Amino acid sequence: MRFCMVTTFYPPYSFGGDGVYVQQLSNELAKRGHQVEVVHCRDAYNLLAGRTSSTTDHDHPNVTVHSLKSPWGFLSPFATHQTGRPMLKSSRIKEILERPFDVIHYHNISLVGGPKILHYGQAVKLYTLHEYWLICPTHMLFKFNHEACTHKECLSCTLAYRRPPQLWRYTDMIEQAVKHVDLFIAPSEFTMNKHLEMGLKIPVVELPYFTSRWEWQETTPRRSSMGETPHFLFVGRLEKIKGLQELVPLFRHYERAQLWIVGVGHYEPVLRRMAQGSPNIKFLGYQSGENLRILYRQALATIVPSLWYEVFGLVILEAFSQGTPVIVRNRGGMPEIIKESGGGFVFNTDEELLDAMEQLVGDPNLREEIGRRGYEALQQKWRADLHVQRYLELVEQIVSRREEKLGGEDFVAPVYKDSWSSM
Structure with a gap:
């Protein structure tokens, strides 16, 4: 199968666990004979890190990485942040995502394309909820950079973080964009419930992370x-x-x-x-x-x-x-x-x-x-093989549902599917 991973950050141009997960999943799929392409925004990393990465990472030969870099530099991710659209990278991203992929898997899309990127492509579409970006302008539900958020005050909180407000969040852009995703994946039950509790109407299942970084080595002394x-x-x-x-x-x-x-x-x-x-x-x-x-x-x-x-x-x-x-x-x-x-x-x-x-x-x-x-x-x-097996089963079930419901025609996911909860 052909997969495309869409993410703002990807090692070595990344900061946290989301990038590590995307890389591990991409390489695990590649090791099993699948073809994987990764689209990420190098400008976003340079903007937030204040520097470019001096390290290199080595992926499986079946993994192709599109490290997008605009001549406009930091203005590219800033434009995406403010408009909710790919903007300065839109033609390149659209050209990649219109290729004949079997699966497009979105991750952290905040600075690589915003909600509008979910409209691109016709493949089976997955979206992993690595953070709370769909329901929180600061991504973290960490109110005023002081405490876990239990009652939303988004505008004042955004200003407290010294970030420019995103006016598109006060439209139905996210509501319309999520309709183009077949299935959302939450790494934990808490994350799944928090998104639903905050009013996001999406088809979502829990699929925890895995790690394939190291094997146990008894020879290392305590x-x-x-x-x-x-x-x-x-x-x-x-x-x-x-x-x-x-x-x-x-x-x-x-x-x-x-x-x-x-x-x-x-x-x-x-x-x-x-x-x-x-x-x-x-x-x-x-x-x-x-x-x-x-x-x-x-x-x-x-x-x-x-x-x-x-x-x-x-x-x-x-x-x-x-x-x-x-x-x-x-x-x-x-x-x-x-x-x-x-x-x-x-x-x-x-x-x-x-x-x-x-x-x-x-x-x-x-x-x-x-x-x-x-x-x-x-x-x-939480082994890699168990995760990949479950992941591919979800893809197969989506394909079957598309064929059953629409006879193979172009598909836009409904806003919510109760039946996913039984999977």
Whole structure:
């Protein structure tokens, strides 16, 4: 089959888990003999990163990447942001999407094409809800950059983020655009329910992420066996929504283990000032590949203190792949993973976080047992082959429904299909 992935960010021109997922899915499909093309906006990455990427990524030979770059530079994604249309890249994107693909899979489309891009092409159309862009101008449902949103005040919140309002959001552009998508995919039950709760009428099913980044390697020793200071690990972007500002003060006074922080971001200077040069807190910068795998493997646990509604939490699966427990805040889709796996702890307060940390520091056997649970759950629920199998089944079901309902004619999905909930 021929697939086209449409996304604003794609490694190495990406920031978070959505880009990692798109790349992993593309390569897993390619390894199984499918042809995959990826369309992404390099200008958007350069605009938000303030630089171009100096690294390279290697995809399977069956993956073709269209890294779109306009002579207008940052004006291209800005025009898309303000109009909800591909604008300066429209002819190139339309030319690609009108090719005879079997599936067009949209991901984060905010700066690569806006809602209007959902009209392009005639293939089966999927859309993964990696964030809350369809129901939130700031993508994150993190109100005033301060707290999880429970009551929408979109205009004032957008201005608080120092972003220009998007007037097209006050039209029916999104409502009309989503009619062109056959099926929306939510990585967690929470994310699925949140979109429906906020009034978006879409056909949606849950399909969790997977990870194929590493295999378990027993030969890598645990930190505790190496005679070095035990540590907890944070992996992610250093931004306010990730909640590190609540971890750093705690670890300045915690004597039984250190906090190692992997990642870069705009909030790093603030976090470093909060750390006040504490020897108990280490900033390791960007890490990848084998270095990152070993950091996961040797940590007492990975802590995910996010303050926003995390859609899923790919770092949780990455930690599980190394038999490492995870401690997550009770927010968004993350608690679902811990509940299904038994591979960690969920906390609401600093006291509950400290209690979880104390249990892992004080009982190596408990740490090994919880880590083993996470690894076994990963193998049973979140493997690449299971994900791809379910993904292709969804595609086949959509094709069958198109043929049954319209006899193979051009198809526009209805606004909502209750029957998807039974799949």
